[in-house]
Amino acid sequence: MASMKKHIKKNGEISYRIRVLAGTRPDGTQDVRSCTWVAPRGMSEAKADKEAERQKAKFEDDVYNGRIAEMHPKFSDMMSEYIKHLEKLNKHSEGTIDTYCGYQERINDSIGDMRVDKIEIKHVQQLIYDLADGNKKKGFKPLGEKTVKNYRSFVKRVLDYSYRTINLARINPAPYAEIIGKPSQEREGYSIYEVKTILNAISESSLATKYKLFIVIAVFCGLRIGEVAGIRYSHIDGNTVNIEKQLRNTKKRGKQELRTKSPNSVRTIVLPGIANELLEQLKKEQKIEKVVLGEAWKDDDFVFHNNRGDKIHPDYPRKVLSKFCKDNGLPYKALHSFRHTFCSELVENEKASEISIKDISKAAGHGDTAITERCYVHRNKKPVSKAFEVYERILVS
Template identity: 25%
Template sequence: MADDTIKTVVLKNGKKRYRFVIDIGPDPKTGRRRQKTYTFDKRTEAKNERDRIRNQRAQGTFVAPSKVTVNEIIDSYLAVATLEARRNTKTNYQHSFRCVRERLGDMPAQGVTVAHIVALVKYMQSSGRKRGGKPGTGLSGRSVNLTLGRLRAAFELGVQEGRLARNVAALVKNVSYQQPERKTWTKGEVHTFLKAIDKTRLEVAWRLSLYGLRRGEVLGLRREDVRLKARKLKVVQTRVMCDSEVIIEPPKSRNGERELPIDDELAAALERLYKLQSAEAEKAGAAYQDGLAELEWYEGGQYLVTDELGIPVHPEWYSDEFGRVLKRAGLRRITLHDSRHTTLSLMEKAGVPISVISKWAGHFDSAFTQNTYVHANPEDLAAGGEALAMLHKIS
């Protein structure tokens, strides 16, 4: 057999080379037999390499030399990892590999070293955030680690498929960073906000955000999702941003589709909203909701959060308007998503079991709710100090 013989090759200058030809397994695309020629300066080097390949083939660990690129490894991983994912999730996965594709995408994946990945990390930390198509500021530690985690997963799949000999990405550790502390309101600040938005046009929207609903869940609610007489609302869809486009998607997790009770204040606000929208529709006539026909995602139904012509508001405008409302009310600045953290934290402090809070939030795991969404602010620490003082007090 050809792979049993190491041949001596004499070059024109008289120097000797030692060569062998060996089977490297079938082509993964065609299934045809493949052979590769190896040439070395020394016979012992040729023999050692031949024996190494034989041993790895016998153990099923041999990886044939390949020019498959990092981009191809990523594409294979994304096809598996996002097989049943929502469109927005698929887009997020794609975005997480942006810097990898830019810096390493065209390289043969088998040629990527730890040094390449370390250089990639440094680039992401310094210039990874694009500004008008040009390198900008560094990405956050969380974003860098997210990219590293998915690159490890992509390379690991390459190993399992026999396209890579080892996962060099697994040798690079996550960067250290401090998670920014969430800002949440006290009960008093929530009351100030509710007074500021009382009987305003978007009162229902702001109350729903302080119900603990995600932005996309608030903006995805329609009249048909609300049973006012039964005092119930059901979260069945979300309106979210995806590549600068507004789309409709199912709730974020399997527990995201849920039914929540409507309290008296929210019920009264909904009744006022229905009357207002009816008056606006009558005043606008044929112009009311005309713009909906141009929206690819629209499938009918009256949305709760709309402008005066019945057109659902843009998600980014909604977040920006939240900030403007806070400024007018003189309230401490928090993000719209922080209002969700505020709600779940206040529910926990009110004695609501964490299992109930998790279900209310649409989470799949109570521990995740507790660790991610329940926070203590200075007011809570002061209350804890008072309780401790009572325990230490000697009568």
């Protein structure tokens, strides 16, 4: 039901405050939407009253049909609405959406109950302090600088969306909050010697064929872990594999086959000879497994399965490699570190191998060459060392 209150100023201006009860919020408070209609100068009071009734009816209809957003929504509500908006746009990967959903708990703990129109720089700054410091009682670990920055960027986008939704002209405070947090450590790649040592040890071990194949593909092809786990037999054509999907473990739905990280991540890779040999061996073993497991085996076309016949958990090969390295006295950094070695070595040998940055970027499935250059070109310390050597020769000659 709509209500309206008329107000006449001393200068004769007539305005009408219209209020509509849109329902009850989850916390039990009333959700009241309101607007003000001002009669044009020169309009008689009788005509203004009549037009105000029409405006009231229109506003009430707009509210009940969802065309008028809540005037003072909480950040938590707008954050949930923004994530749903992104899902409808279908422009972001399911992995990105899952990451944003994971942000909600810690953000809600800090500014979730605040009205979006009341959030200022100091509130976003406090959120950043909370993220960087963590909270042991609530199980929140301190976050690194890079992750805190990602949180702030997300808050900025939610506020931008909120301001557009409620038609609020306001400067977004998020970019003005200073980033703090433990400096993000650059993930260390393996040396070529370390890679060869690990590969030799794996080839001579009794490790299950599926794990040998998983690690070999990760090493030789520089794939993301989810991309390896997401390979289907239908993606394989001879010694090439079309990388079309990734397998990720999401908080909401468990193991899910998702789109690749970016459109450029869809690419074709070439398997090394050793991978083809392992693949043929795996096919033979899986025929036996299917018979043993019977109906429990899920014939879903995935190359990598667990011991129960279901698609493999993307994180499990990492645990297998970690244990293998520990048991055999080998260096373990991360399964993903093989990808860093793949990119770094190609960048370092770019000129000698006649491979361009563009080619390397495509092989790695990066969104653009800027990512490749930013993440890997600076890893090559040789040009810098060369400069010092040249200057030394100048001084001592």
